[in-house]
Amino acid sequence: MRATDRLSLVFAALADPTRREILSRLSRGTATVGEVAVDFVMSAPAISQHLKVLEGAGLITRTARAQWRTLSLQAEPLDEANAWVEEQRRAWNLRLDALDDHLAAKKKSISEDHDSQEAER
Amino acid sequence: MRATDRLSLVFAALADPTRREILSRLSRGTATVGEVAVDFVMSAPAISQHLKVLEGAGLITRTARAQWRTLSLQAEPLDEANAWVEEQRRAWNLRLDALDDHLAAKKKSISEDHDSQEAER
Numbered sequence: 502m503r504a505t506d507r508l509s510l511v512f513a514a515l516a517d518p519t520r521r522e523i524l525s526r527l528s529r530g531t532a533t534v535g536e537v538a539v540d541f542v543m544s545a546p547a548i549s550q551h552l553k554v555l556e557g558a559g560l561i562t563r564t565a566r567a568q569w570r571t572l573s574l575q576a577e578p579l580d581e582a583n584a585w586v587e588e589q590r591r592a593w594n595l596r597l598d599a600l601d602d603h604l605a606a607k608k609k610s611i612s613e614d615h616d617s618q619e620a621e622r
Numbered sequence: 623m624r625a626t627d628r629l630s631l632v633f634a635a636l637a638d639p640t641r642r643e644i645l646s647r648l649s650r651g652t653a654t655v656g657e658v659a660v661d662f663v664m665s666a667p668a669i670s671q672h673l674k675v676l677e678g679a680g681l682i683t684r685t686a687r688a689q690w691r692t693l694s695l696q697a698e699p700l701d702e703a704n705a706w707v708e709e710q711r712r713a714w715n716l717r718l719d720a721l722d723d724h725l726a727a728k729k730k731s732i733s734e735d736h737d738s739q740e741a742e743r
Contacts, residue, residue, distance in 0.1 A: 587704065
């Protein structure tokens with residue numbers, strides 16, 4: 502799978518408040534499908550659909566433990582999503598810094614022009 | 623608009639490689655719609671649709687400058703998305719730390735049991 506496709510799947514999975522809530526729940530500890538269903542007062546097919554989307558994005562895994570299926574958060578795709586967002590922020594901040602420098606240089610040059618005009622009087 | 627709805631819009635907007643590329647382009651500086659269209663070799667309706675989604679999520683703004691419409695990145699929604707992801711990571715790391723402590727305590731108690739058994743011999 503291309504990295505961009507995985508990122509798209511991760512962001513699409515995060516684009517739903519219920520799925521984000523499920524991830525929040527799992528970030529505090531693993532849970533069975535039944536426990537998640539109880540927490541969210543949701544029909545079994547609805548919860549199953551959300552879990553499928555989260556699993557497809559690699560954000561959770563299911564492991565069979567005795568007769569229960571345990572859900573765990575997978576942190577790596579979250580880290581990739583984070584890295585992408587932070588990269589844009591970094592570029593944007595660099596750009597704002599460059600604008601600041603440009604404005605400061607312009608201000609300095611205007612004030613120097615002014616000073617030399619004052620001196621010529 | 624509820625914060626969760628905005629977050630959903632932001633994540634949905636990020637769930638497309640072309641829209642992420644447009645944001646990357648804009649994080650390095652503002653651009654006109656025409657410049658973005660040239661960079662992406664895309665039909666005007668296609669680019670317009672992507673820009674609409676990004677604008678709807680508050681990730682970009684358009685300002686009319688002379689006859690050109692200039693596109694700018696808006697960093698705030700990106701920061702909100704980042705904050706959400708980081709919060710989950712933090713909770714997850716806390717949980718892993720707690721598991722580590724638990725395992726370390728268990729290991730210590732097993733080794734102490736073993737020592738006291740050795741001493742009794």
